[in-house]
Amino acid sequence: MRRIIVFVIALVAGAALLVPGARAAEKIRVVTTIPDLKSLAEAVGGDVVDVDSLTRGTQNFHEAEVRPSMMLKLRRADILIENGVDLDAWVDVAVVGANNGKIIRGAPGRIDVSRGIPLLEVPSVRVDRSMGDVHPLGNPHFSLDPGLAPVITQTILDGFARLAPEHRAAFETNRQTFLTRLDGEMARWTQTLAPFKGAKVVVFHPDFIYFLTRFGLAQAAMLEDKPGIPPSPQHVVRVIRQIKEEKIKVILVEPWNDVKLARRVADEAGAKAIVIASAVGAVKGADNYIAAVDFNVRTLAEALR
Amino acid sequence: MRSSPRVGFVAGLALAMSCTAPAAAQDAEALRRELEQMRKQMQETQAQYERSIEALSERLRKLEAHPAPVATPPAPPAPTVVQAPTTPEPPPSTPSVMDLLRRREPFALYGPRGPGQFLFDMGVAGDFVANFVKRSVERTESGTFAGRENRFFPREIELNLFGQVDPYARAEVRIEAGEEASKEELTVRLAEAHLTLLTLPWGTQLKLGQMRARFGLLNQVHEHDLPQTDRPNVLRAFFGEEGLVEKGGELTWVPPLPFYFEGLVGVFDGDNDVAFGYGRIRNPLVTARLRTFFELGDTGGLQLGASLASGLTTDANRNTIVGVDAKYKYRPDGWLHPLLTVAGEALWSRRTVSITSEDPDVVAAEQIRNRFGWYVYAELQPFRRWAGGVRYDWTEYPLDPGREWAVEPYLSFMPSDFLRFRIGYKHTERSRPLLTDAGLSPRRMDEVFLQGTFILGAHPAHPF
Numbered sequence: 165m166r167r168i169i170v171f172v173i174a175l176v177a178g179a180a181l182l183v184p185g186a187r188a189a190e191k192i193r194v195v196t197t198i199p200d201l202k203s204l205a206e207a208v209g210g211d212v213v214d215v216d217s218l219t220r221g222t223q224n225f226h227e228a229e230v231r232p233s234m235m236l237k238l239r240r241a242d243i244l245i246e247n248g249v250d251l252d253a254w255v256d257v258a259v260v261g262a263n264n265g266k267i268i269r270g271a272p273g274r275i276d277v278s279r280g281i282p283l284l285e286v287p288s289v290r291v292d293r294s295m296g297d298v299h300p301l302g303n304p305h306f307s308l309d310p311g312l313a314p315v316i317t318q319t320i321l322d323g324f325a326r327l328a329p330e331h332r333a334a335f336e337t338n339r340q341t342f343l344t345r346l347d348g349e350m351a352r353w354t355q356t357l358a359p360f361k362g363a364k365v366v367v368f369h370p371d372f373i374y375f376l377t378r379f380g381l382a383q384a385a386m387l388e389d390k391p392g393i394p395p396s397p398q399h400v401v402r403v404i405r406q407i408k409e410e411k412i413k414v415i416l417v418e419p420w421n422d423v424k425l426a427r428r429v430a431d432e433a434g435a436k437a438i439v440i441a442s443a444v445g446a447v448k449g450a451d452n453y454i455a456a457v458d459f460n461v462r463t464l465a466e467a468l469r
Numbered sequence: 470m471r472s473s474p475r476v477g478f479v480a481g482l483a484l485a486m487s488c489t490a491p492a493a494a495q496d497a498e499a500l501r502r503e504l505e506q507m508r509k510q511m512q513e514t515q516a517q518y519e520r521s522i523e524a525l526s527e528r529l530r531k532l533e534a535h536p537a538p539v540a541t542p543p544a545p546p547a548p549t550v551v552q553a554p555t556t557p558e559p560p561p562s563t564p565s566v567m568d569l570l571r572r573r574e575p576f577a578l579y580g581p582r583g584p585g586q587f588l589f590d591m592g593v594a595g596d597f598v599a600n601f602v603k604r605s606v607e608r609t610e611s612g613t614f615a616g617r618e619n620r621f622f623p624r625e626i627e628l629n630l631f632g633q634v635d636p637y638a639r640a641e642v643r644i645e646a647g648e649e650a651s652k653e654e655l656t657v658r659l660a661e662a663h664l665t666l667l668t669l670p671w672g673t674q675l676k677l678g679q680m681r682a683r684f685g686l687l688n689q690v691h692e693h694d695l696p697q698t699d700r701p702n703v704l705r706a707f708f709g710e711e712g713l714v715e716k717g718g719e720l721t722w723v724p725p726l727p728f729y730f731e732g733l734v735g736v737f738d739g740d741n742d743v744a745f746g747y748g749r750i751r752n753p754l755v756t757a758r759l760r761t762f763f764e765l766g767d768t769g770g771l772q773l774g775a776s777l778a779s780g781l782t783t784d785a786n787r788n789t790i791v792g793v794d795a796k797y798k799y800r801p802d803g804w805l806h807p808l809l810t811v812a813g814e815a816l817w818s819r820r821t822v823s824i825t826s827e828d829p830d831v832v833a834a835e836q837i838r839n840r841f842g843w844y845v846y847a848e849l850q851p852f853r854r855w856a857g858g859v860r861y862d863w864t865e866y867p868l869d870p871g872r873e874w875a876v877e878p879y880l881s882f883m884p885s886d887f888l889r890f891r892i893g894y895k896h897t898e899r900s901r902p903l904l905t906d907a908g909l910s911p912r913r914m915d916e917v918f919l920q921g922t923f924i925l926g927a928h929p930a931h932p933f
Contacts, residue, residue: 220767222803227886229800229807231770231933232762236729239672254930260639261731261932263723265668270636293887293925393885394853420803 190214192328195241195267197252198225199444200307201277201316203453205245207342208320212331213243218255221445221456224420226297226392230257238262241273243327245320248278251304275323277316281306284373296390308443309374310350310457314343349454353461354379360468364410366403366435368417368426371442375460384412387426394422400429407433414467418442438467589632590927596625596693599919603911611903611910613699613895613918615710616650621919623648625692627660631929640664643691650710660691660714672723682713682756683733684776685814686794694931696810696848697879698893698918702862703816703842707790709743713778715754716740733758739780744790744818744867746783754780762933765797772796772933786821786835798933806850810858813845818867840865842872856881866903873899879918887925893918 191214196202202217209215218234219225225247235258238244244259244267246252259268266273283302291298306312317339325332357379364384365376370391376383385406389399406412407429415437417426423439430437441450441459450456599621600614607618614624624647631641645660663678681689687696687704699705704712717737724730739745739754747754760774772795779789796812818840826833842864850856862875879893895916903910 220802224803224805227805229798229933230930231764232729232731232760232772233764233770235723235731236726236762239723239729240725257930257932260665260667260674261723263669263672263674263721265670268636268667269633271668293885297886420805 192242192324193240194243194245194324195237196245197228197255198247198307200453200456201245201247201320203444203456204307204313204317204342205320207453208317208335208339209324210334210338212328212334213324218258221441221443221447221450222419224418225251225443228252228254230254230261232261234258235261238267239264241267243267243273243275243323245275245277245323247304247307248276249281249283249301249304249306250299272326273323275320277307277319278304279319280315281312284377285370296388297392298390303370303373305371305442306374308441308453308457308460309378310346310353311378312374313346313453317342346454349458353457356461356465357381360465363414363468364412365464365468366407366412366415368415368421371418372416372440375457379461381464384410387415387417387429395425400425404429404433407435414438414464416440416464419446436467438463440464589630590929592629592924592926592928594625594627594629594691594693594928595623595921595923595925596627597921598622598624598698601917602914605911606914606916608907609905609910610650610907611905612914613705613897613916614650615905617648620648620653623655627691627693629928631927634664637668638664638666672725674721674723675718676721677718679714679716680719682715682735682737682778683719683758684713684756684778684790685774685792685816686796686812687814688712693922693924696812696846696858697860697877698891698920699877699895701814701844701846701860702873702875702897703814703844703864706842706864707744707816707818707840707867708741713741713744713756717750717753719756729760729762731758731760733760737780742783744782744788745778745780747781747785752781752785754778768801769797769799770933782820784823786823788818788820790816790818792816796933805853806856807848808850810848810850811845813843815841815843817841820867822868838868840867854883856883862897869904871899871901871903873897873903887923887928889920889922891918891920891922893920 192209192212194205194209194213194215196205196215196217198219199217199221202215205213205215216237218237219228234255238258239262241262241264244255246255256269265271268274278301283306285299286302287298287300291300307316321332321335321339324335361380362382364382365372366385366387367383368387370383370386373383385403387395387400387403389396395403407415412433413435415426415430415435417423417437417439419439419442423437426437429435439447440463441447441456444450444453444456446456447459450459598614600612600618602612602618606612610616610618612618614620614622626646628644629641630643632639634640640663642662643660644657646655646657648654649656659679661678661680663676663680666675666677669675681691683689685704687700688708692700700710700712715735715737717735719733719735722732724732733756735754735756736750737745737754737756738750739747739752741754745754755778757777758774759776760772762770762772764770774794776792776794777789779787782788792814794812794814797810798807799809800807818838820838820840822836822838823832824834824836825831842862844860844862844864846858846860848856848858857878857880859876859878862877863872864874865872875895875897877893877895879891881889881891883889895914895918897914897916899910899912899914902912
């Protein structure tokens, strides 16, 4: 038995010594909790960073399963970028399992992009779970609001520069380039959605409040009974009635949600259920940040027409 | 004569005027001064109002610059390339003497805290179980929940406090209350209390305190989080109903390999009455675990593990338990829950037993007992709110001769992530009756379980 244990330890230690040998001159390893932040981190970091995401766009970030493969990514990370506001609180469990002191809460390698974000839907009354899976700090789905990209990228830049101050100038140039492009796209997006200003939409889960607010649209109702609570038949009936009464044209649904139910409700109420990019990579063609926002703007404008 | 009164009146008026003229001049001067003073006060007030209005306007401008959380949206601020604040806001200034003297609520001088800023998380989990068995099982107290047969009882009410201690460590404390066997009383006890040092070098981490030892798949899982109502038979037979809960430390190492690999070594007192009850750190219970994981595409994952525990029993004999485990999950892309989970563990025990003669203090001989047991379960969750599965158990008894097998189908209903109801049926067959404190158990046993579980407040995410 003792021989086996010694053999296993020697084998693993040998492999561990071999693997990181060529890493010295490698890029800064960045891990993000969600793919939206991966796209923004790549925009800021450029060639200096190597970015990976713990989740895919097709997943519900609230309910990500903490897999050992996440711990493997985090074990080798120099920087961890999290969304914060309780969207990705599960990452703490993955970090504890990764044995990497560089990215624990409070360490220089930990970046929380919710800092400086003017959060929406911050409860002004006492909250409890009778309100569903409510976020006491506010709605955490701000990452795909293009108007907040300057704040998020600045937070990412500060975090990168904290660890690699020699690359600050490069990060700033990358960020400016990205934001200049975003500025141009933003003017186009605003123009596209301008005719629908004030239009009401129904959402399945309150993922889109920042995006809707940014472009002057209003969230009239939610298909879920309460955030995170699947719709009950009575609630669905109420929503159908509301859609009919208020002549709402669109139901927005995330690819991971019950798209069939959303389509049934839309058919019943005479509206249209559209699958929207709730994150980068959530739908085909939404492969990066600008493409995801562009997809949402185009899809929404077409449905509201 | 008619004009004399008029003349007298005019003359009197002139006299009066001539006498009061200096006094009126003095009053006018006073009035002027008063007016001047009032004008100055008015100007100061006006200036003050202007300053206030300006401050309010500025505040309003700032508020309007943010998108308002209302259904009717404001005009979107242009996404200009602005420099977001690069430094956090300065801390609130030191209170002045006037601040200190002003009447206030208790702790009003502390900086305002937003919701959730409690510095650590807190949650309560409640787990209630009802079980129904035949009278023969109840009489001999040989059911799965021995001594609580045909009862509805709180199995585990757990207060869980966890969070970051400082930049270097995390801590977790769990206090449990539950109904003990045959007592029909609630006992409150410290279930776990440990800290984890997070910043040790070379990918290591140290956990110290009282904890559920990381042996196999389910030993570290709390009662309310178990995939079935009860712990598998082999774990209850080899480690007792509560499992391996020990005081000591665990050192883990995650080397920087291209695949996930975790190594663990633990050193504990050995306070488990069933397997390792010697209870002295000089002759410790030593545990070890190796764990690896493979992604099988985007939808599947397989975890493999091997565990070892070796220590002295209550009567100072060596007991070594080795286990292997595997867990597979299939979660179709975009699903909020796994569709299929299959998992199992197998344990071998090699235990030295003292055979005493008529005098219990005299050891006549020592015997080695090799025992084996395993379980496997599969769970299907085709809908978000419904899951069903079945577990098969087979185990030998670690000390007594004989073995038992059991099959347990179950169905769970989850209205939300924080509430679950479960119904289960368990059929057990033993190769020979089991001797309990209350007599000989029946060889065959059928049980029905009802379980209700809730979670209040925070609950840490579960690993794979």
